Amino acid sequence: MSIDVTQIGKQFGTFTALSDVTLHVPDGQLVALLGPSGSGKTTLLRVIAGLETPDTGRVHLAGQDVTHAGPGERGIGFVFQHYALFKHMTVFENVAFGLKVKRGAARPTAATIREKVMRLLSLVQLDWAAARYPSQLSGGQRQRVALARALAVEPRVLLLDEPFGALDAAVRQELRDWLRQLHNELHVTSVFVTHDQEEALEIADRIVVFNAGRIEQEGTPGDVYHHPASAFTYRFLGRANVWQTDAREQTLVRPHDLHLSPEPAPGAVPAQIVRVHQVGPTARLELSRAGDLPSLEAHLPARDVQAFQVGQQVYVSPTAQQTYSVTSS
Amino acid sequence: MSIDVTQIGKQFGTFTALSDVTLHVPDGQLVALLGPSGSGKTTLLRVIAGLETPDTGRVHLAGQDVTHAGPGERGIGFVFQHYALFKHMTVFENVAFGLKVKRGAARPTAATIREKVMRLLSLVQLDWAAARYPSQLSGGQRQRVALARALAVEPRVLLLDEPFGALDAAVRQELRDWLRQLHNELHVTSVFVTHDQEEALEIADRIVVFNAGRIEQEGTPGDVYHHPASAFTYRFLGRANVWQTDAREQTLVRPHDLHLSPEPAPGAVPAQIVRVHQVGPTARLELSRAGDLPSLEAHLPARDVQAFQVGQQVYVSPTAQQTYSVTSS
Amino acid sequence: LNVSYDPTRELYQDINAAFAKQWQAKTGDTLKINNSHGGSGSQARSVIDGLEADIVTLALAYDIDAIADKGLLPESWQKRLAYNSSPYTSTIVFLVRKGNPKGIKDWSDLVKPGVQVITPNPKTSGGARWNFLAAWGWAQRKLGSEAAAKDYTTRLFKNVPVLDSGARGSTTTFVERGIGDVLIAWENEALLATRELGEGKFQIVVPSVSILAEPPVAWIDKNVTKHKTEKVAKAYLQFLYTPEAQELIAKNYYRPRSQDVAAKYAAQFPKVNLFSIAQFGGWRAAQKKFFADGGVFDQVYSGR
Amino acid sequence: MTTLPSRRQARRHVLPGLPLTLGYATLYLSLIVLIPLAALILKAATLGADGFLDAVTSPRVLAALRVSFFTALAASLINVPIGLTIAWTLTRYRVPGRRLIDALIDLPFALPTAVAGITLTTLLAPNGWLGAPLAEAGIRVAYTPLGIIVALTFIGLPFVVRSLQPVLEDLGPEPEEAARSLGATPTQTFWRVTLPALYPALLSGFTLALARTVGEYGSVVFISGNLPFKTEIAPLLIVGKLEQYDYAGAAAVAVAMLVISVALLLAANTAQARLSRRGER
Amino acid sequence: MVTLTLVLVGLLLLLPLLLVFITALRSGLGPYLQALQLPDTQAAVRLSLLTVLIAVPLNTVFGVSAAWATAKFDFPGRSLLLTLIDLPLAISPVISGLVYVLLFGRQGWLGPWLEANDLKIIFAPAGIILATTFVTFAYVARELIPVMQAQGRDDEEAALTLGASGWQTFMRVTLPNIRWALLYGVIMCNARALGEFGAVSVVSGKIRGLTNTLPLHVEILYNEYQTVAAFAVASLLALFALLTLALKALIEARTGRAHT
Ligand SMILES: Nc1ncnc2c1ncn2[C@@H]1O[C@H](COP(=O)(O)OP(=O)(O)OP(=O)(O)O)[C@@H](O)[C@H]1O
């Protein structure tokens, strides 16, 4: 089911959390909302879910206007940032909840519920934990229960608010892979919130970058990463060196887009190597330039770094760069 | 001041938190204790600080036996995982605390204290916040206050327990750079705890890998990363593909150590590309092999990936690999 | 419903039983009589505030007057029954510890330094007002002037270490807590205490002069009309004057009105030189002069 | 960030039930609390401003108010160290019988005040278990302000302990360890680090105890001796005025007490909010 | 420290409790049981139970409503409401009784109307129940509000997105989440309701067998020099108190939570 959000505005008191947000999510896509803390990601998700009423604008699901429908009527599944599992229910009961509260003829029989819940639990590889309480599970396992619970009501749209926010690096990576895989299997239209650019770039079909309540940029991960429309997006998507700056313009370069050579070259500027740190396939070099030009960080493939050492004078040139007018950042 | 920890053992009830830990930290180094949750990192730090008494073994600071000295007598500065700032004191009062509680002649005059505290606060770039309470600061700022507080008593050794644990990615990076820089300036012997391998690899002079109360491996970041002594260390320091495994041995390969070619090559095995994801300088490829061999993840420089596409048959060979006996992992 | 004041619990338990029996014999109806006890003033207040008492048997006429002021019974209620509507009397005596270690004989001994006197608070206790007036009356007679009486009572209250809110509280304090050298009390209370609580531990001292305490009774017209209990209520109160009831009264240490019964229990009730409330111009006047806010009692107390 | 309670929505609350629950709560509050209190204030108002002032500034009323507030204040102050000691022991030591002690803390709360009053009087009267040895030492407790203070200490104790316990438990050893690692002695650590962190909880416990004990009646009348100007408490005065059919006067004293306690409560709440605001993470 | 605590608890709490039971059993078990079987005692027990049975549920429903409204929503006047809920806690019990006398007494604002309609509130069980309700007004609410506030709205919102109705959400999600706090609040409210003296004594009229609650009955017996009976009834109340504490300890053990 497609999601259409049109000119949504939302104020909290005098604070504008969303202003004029318009977004189209095609059926079956996995979309990431990316942005700094407080930029309105959660608020937009809650508006789509019906947990928050927008001040202006409309929400359509599958072409149907649901702006004033309650959260239960929209056919969405919501996975909360801190899981919001029901502590007093077992894993099984948590997942079964959405089915058990259906009314009248819509409510499946106990046997159907049982079967369906167990199927979902095995999908999230937690069938062995059906009788446990959430407090007996690890963070990553809870997250998967939250997902199974949201999926139980067969939502047409899955909304996930920082699904991996509270987890540590290794578990995060594992769940990330797993979510991508699940999405490939089920093809439910999904929107997930994150403030981790790597996560967004890695698993989303499309990325929506938020800044201060507005959509800053929207596109495929490649688009967004390679053609950031503003200095904000550029900086938000990875480490940025300020190559040069003046009153009007600023030129930014990624650390891996810096080319180093021991000899002077056209367009290259002199710099001194302050520190070399090599870890894994990449070496990180800290370079200081003359004058009050900002220092640079360069990333080189490990095999290229042998040629350089601390204190050496080198010549640096960017192989790719982006220039933004200063007011836009 | 050097730190020497000799054959330390520590039990909590029946649980062994540290067993036979021996460690030498030379004067002026920045050492990272790295290891999974519950492996005993904090416990060792607390033993060095005198906050925990070891069951066996001795602690020497600068060659002097301090095993039975109180935490106040050791001349250490301790930065707690959750800062442990005094909530009812301003930033200034927090930093001044260690000086104000000195007794008799050792206590500096109010003017000296004032001057010293302000100097430290400007060192951590928080002189403007002297009159604030900790609750009015962001996480990163609190962390810096905790550091200034620990530095105020001019410790001979600085101990930091997951100093960046509770912070988000951007702030973490900033503080990391900053800690490295501070250490370069002050040259206080420092030990910091982390469970983030990238952090350890990036800023430490030496890394100590912990596993289940023991030191698993110890060395420079390069040593540890390039020559992991065990499968545990290998896996803990980065993503690992299982290249092959049998009852006795297991061969592990890093994703960037996989070489792909469209044509068969000696030692290369056939695989199919399941997914290609390109972001920034690195492309990630998911490969499935025939039979029940585990699937692989390969990382290629972005410019090399044009040659490949999803569904294509490729031939994979490792350029570097490590083999461990299965019992050792 | 009989609403009564503190020290009469035992008496009315007996009376109720006797009356109910008699009433049943006479009319065949079984009667349930409920009792409520508390400080005389608070009981009157309850009635005023809507406690639907049929009968009140209180410590002083003033409290019934207060009820009459609200129109619940006629002003002239005191004329409706014999002896000013008080079927029994009592007086104020002293209770001292065995052997009378402080040698207390009369009112004058109470103001000696070092003598601790227990009496309740006249502001909250009807009985205490009798105590106060008894002391005052003695002083006025003996010492001549009002000023002297005021001085006397001031000194008297300087010797009071505990001022309970009710007569029963004072007795408890004196008897059970062992506080004080002398308790100023109703004669019936003192007798009850010596008999029931500590046979031989206490003894009664009768002062040379005391007041004639006349606890009044009345039916509340408005409530009996509402409950249609007028007949029973009247019968109940009249029953109090019968020899049978007078016996019970005497047994409960009140001085009976009936000469015959009085004669029979003469040993129990020593002759005292008594004066009555009339000396102060009746209860309304006495209340106003002595116990109203800012009245003599307050002056006595602030003079401490 | 959590998007919890501070959410204003112009149109519609997503969670249902606000009109119903708020309506019911307000209605019930009005019926049970507000209307009766209004009646009280209206009654006091029948005296007129001068009459009201006269009624509440008569020396006896002032004295009683003073006794009430002084004893409540004293008892609440005494409860601060006592409560701290008990709460500290309960949270920091594994004492045998800890459970039992912990359960007993609420006894004054659950025990009817009249029973408490009678019992304490029996204990502390010069011939009581505790009163006798004390009397020998020349200390009179029952029927003196001291007695009132003891009764109020009993009544107020749970409030202080219960306010402190969760905070103590929550405190964690870290600030203390930080202080030790900075060279502070255990004494310095207690006075400069631990105690200040407890101020908000101490203050709130103190305030609750104060609010509760200022108006306490049941347990006090038995033990106080009720001497005007000395041990007569304000609630007793209210009862006394009622006995004399002086409703307006009683209401006036009641209003005076009400105003003072509410003012106290508000002042303490404000102070506490300020203390804890600067202390929160 | 530990010793000091033991001494303090012993002197301040345990000794009075012991005294109650020792005095009650001073003349042996027979008189003790006899005292408890007096018709007036039984009537007092009945009245006290009736009071509790009405006051506690009323305050519970109020507590849940008020907690729901104030913890899950923000609306103008919310903090005023929170302050007003606390008000009865700071009011002297005697005043609580007084306000009802002023309102419903024969001299009070509604007195004449009540009398005209032959409704009795003051000096009748209704007045006792009202005064008790007033005194115990805030207990459940105060217990629930912080708990519900700490829990936030996440669970309820999760239930709503799963299609539950408002009532289903409350019954299946909110209620189980607050059940221990609720029970705890009810127990404390119950204990206080059972033991209230000051407020009740002002509105009761103290008619034996009709408007005497247990605490009033204790006072009356005590004033009649029936020390054993008085303490027997007091011990009954103390037993209730101990039962309350035991229940509470049980709840704490169940929830692993230490305190309010
Ligand atoms: N109920 C509310 N009342 C007032 N302000 C709110 C409320 N909910 C959100 N806000 C504000 O709206 C802004 C956007 O909040 P939102 O939760 O959407 O941010 P976010 O992008 O999800 O941030 P994060 O990454 O920290 O979760 C924030 O500044 C927040 O303080």
Ligand SMILES: Nc1ncnc2c1ncn2[C@@H]1O[C@H](COP(=O)(O)OP(=O)(O)OP(=O)(O)O)[C@@H](O)[C@H]1O
């Ligand atoms: N006071 C204590 N009592 C009992 N067990 C303890 C205590 N302190 C630590 N432990 C146990 O000792 C082990 C090591 O704890 P430690 O805090 O040193 O781990 P860590 O490596 O710092 O882990 P983390 O990364 O989670 O902080 C853990 O299993 C922990 O449960």
Ligand SMILES: [Mg+2]
């Ligand atoms: Mg968010």
Ligand SMILES: [Mg+2]
């Ligand atoms: Mg740790």
